[in-house]
Amino acid sequence: MAENRHDDKTAGRGRRSTVRSLLRLWPYARAVRGRLAVSATAATLGMLTTLAVPVVLGRIVDGPVADHDSGALWPLVGLVLALGLIEAGLFYTRRVVLSRPLADLEARMRADLFGKLQRLPVAFHDRWGSGQLLSRAGSDLYVIRLFLAFALVFLVVNSLTFLAGAAVMFSLDWRLALIFLAPAVPLLLITRRFEGRYSDASRRAQDQNGDLATVVEESVLGIRILKAFGRHRSMADRFREQSRELRRTELRKAHLLANLWSVVTGLPELAVCCALAVGSYLVAHDQLSAGDLVTFLSTALALRFPVESLGWLLAYANEASTAADRVFEVLDTPEADDPGTRADLGTEPDGIRLTGVRFRYPDAPEDSPDLLAGVDLHIRSGETMALVGATGSGKTTLTALLPRLYEPTAGTITLDGRDIRELPRQRLRELVAVAFEEPTLFSATVRENVLMGAPDASEAQLRSALATAQAGFVDRLPEGAGTEVGEQGLSLSGGQRQRLALARAVVGDPAFLVLDDPLSALDVHTEALVERALREVLGSTTALVVAHRPSTVLLADRVAVLADGRIEAVGTHQELLRDCPHYRELMSGEAAPVPEGSSAR
Known part of the structure; x- marks a missing residue:
């Protein structure tokens, strides 16, 4: 009964906004906004040090390599090593800064959810499967915490990194920059279509996971009845059937994500190849230095992670938004009216x-x-x-x-x-x-x-x-x-x-x-x-x-x-x-x- 009820709710939900769902987390995230800012800043600086390496490589090619000056080479090599160490330190800082606050945020959300469940009337619990509520208090809050710790930070960081990398590319050669950025429009259209489909599949998987948790809980609590009547096999069949449904939904998610990744990975690679061909032509005709081409291509390769990570970042954002929807479905449920004051009984004993x-x-x-x-x-x-x-x-x-x-x-x-x-x-x-x-x-x-x-x-x-x-x-x-x-x-x-x-x-x-x-x-x-x-x-x-x-x-x-x-x-x-x-x-x-x-x- 619970499974059908939630499927109907999901089916009738209509068009939803991922951003609007995630913004509902702000009252909780506000308490850690300073730590989020520090983490994002550290990660941004780390990515910028990554973009600084191609610039140094370009100087090496146009300087010590072109001049056959080994004495000038080693300071630049040392600079590359220093940038790598700085990047590692910044990423370590990012993880340390957020770990405890986000664990506290998850605990606070779980406490609010549990408190809400205690206040809601018995009629609410009659309608909801216990596994649905358990999955919201467990896996859904875990997904939200991971989104805030990784996906949210990298959505900001990767956007800033991409803008900085694009600025470096335009400063080197605007023609090569336009070639590299040409796939941006089709990528935006494809990811927009992916978002809606993946969001629906993600919500379905989370609801099915809650239904499966209900089956497991009922089987454990009712193990004496199942064994006494020899019904453990029928319950196992029910578990397998629901597991297959969840498996099909997860494979659907994987198929959608694989399609997106193939496009997100393939189009930029094609753009890099085109830029390499055009850049080689420009170098051959003395319209671009070899060092600038190395800098451009190294920057393009450094931007592969921000571009290719778009797939899993969008996936994480959609899973977190549907998890937030599921959690707030409970938190938004109206509670029965309560006077809230300590009124007492009448003075006449009337029973x-x-x-x-x-x-x-x-x-x-x-x-x-x-x-x-x-x-x-x-x-x-x-x-x-x-x-x-x-x-x-x-x-x-x-x-x-x-x-x-x-x-x-x-x-x-x-x-x-x-x-x-x-x-x-x-x-x-x-x-x-x-x-x-x-x-x-x-x-x-x-x-x-x-x-x-x-x-x-x-x-x-x-x-x-x-x-x-x-x-x-x-x-x-x-x-x-x-x-x-x-x-x-x-x-x-x-x-x-x-x-x-x-x-x-x-x-x-x-x-x-x-x-x-x-x-x-x-x-x-x-x-x-x-x-x-x-x-x-x-x-x-x-x-x-x-x-x-x-x-x-x-x-x-x-x-x-x-x-x-x-x-x-x-x-x-x-x-x-x-x-x-x-x-x-x-x-x-x-x-x-x-x-x-x-x-x-």
Whole structure:
């Protein structure tokens, strides 16, 4: 899905400007503009020393060589050696001056990109493949750094060098200079055509590389499933197919670049040959000295690098511009509104109130109904409300609305009378703690994973939370709470991960608690122990608990039944068993009897 979405975006992008895309990097490059200037100056001086060598060679031919004066030869030879050493020193300076600042620039861009990813809503991450985001934070930023370090500097340096070399050529003989510069017009036309084609191919390759990274990440994270169902070969086939697509695109890029290089290299060589023939004629007819011809030809050969490097410089510029486009696609994504001030709750304890709440996913088909079609629910302050409903009814989505992981399409949600949209997200998420059905742990210690729920919690609060979640297994780990749990906590069992996720939710004594089927991975004995400990926690907070089993429902003061996008009924467990057929069906697993005279839906 992600691959098609990005291909569509690329295909509909239209004509783009490489220069405009690269100029967007200026806010970052501004901090190193002085170092860039020093580097460009050093490189320019280095190239100018290269152009000085042909002039000295011309003086050698017209002077010591023509006069057979070996005594005058050695100082000029020493000058050539000195120019070579100066050139080497200047190029060393260029590299040293830029290395650290550009590494810092890349790190700053990566930090901004990562920070942006943390602030963007969950709906954004639902639409984007993780490999696409990883490739932007990795390879794309690396391409941008290399462009600033090499291609940008040499685009400036080579332009100045070419102008200086052209000036030297015109000072020697304007006829030979025009012959050498004749290919400039066709080269400009060819490179203009190359730029558009190579830019499209470069963007396609970078998107395909991101899609390939997604396949690799999914394969690694889902290796147990692939092996258990014997699907590793099909995933390998998918990887090979996407690798072939990327290979075809890279070969397309190489073909375009090879065509450009052949022209960029061939036309100047042809011009040099013509200049040599004409220059030899002029020397033979005493219209040009042999030394001037040597100087001209040596200068022309010295300009081969600035001309021939045009191909890879344009390639680098286009790759950097498409990399910049990909990075700024993320940085330009609008963030959801946030008040930004530390507003607090209302003074009257009113609990959680949902009024006319509607929701549909942004990428849902236009003709599909809303998942939540007008939810009205009031969870009184200090009350625990169980939320039950059939699979796919929207229970998990509703719980994600409370901490604003998603934004309601319509309606309002209030906490103690305060609209959650008026609360800064940081403050809202301090007030509302969540434990999801799928527990997610990070490559960190048990302590760090649990204290994500309350970074300032004490050791006593940590121990209390672990005790509530019946996570006594932590003490048996090699380093106790300081044990690393590995990527996604896969070194632990599903029940252990779920208990740590529950401990993370309750560690900070939250004012509002949202639990999405928090006991689904526990055995009956552990479930009973957790429920007993959890009752004490629920007694001091306002909670919404998604429940699928009667044992979990019994933790709640009241139960709400979600059906067809609305709250169908609210009451105690016993009241709903008596009065709500749908609830009886959900709790018993048996179809409710159809009243006589009515038709089943």
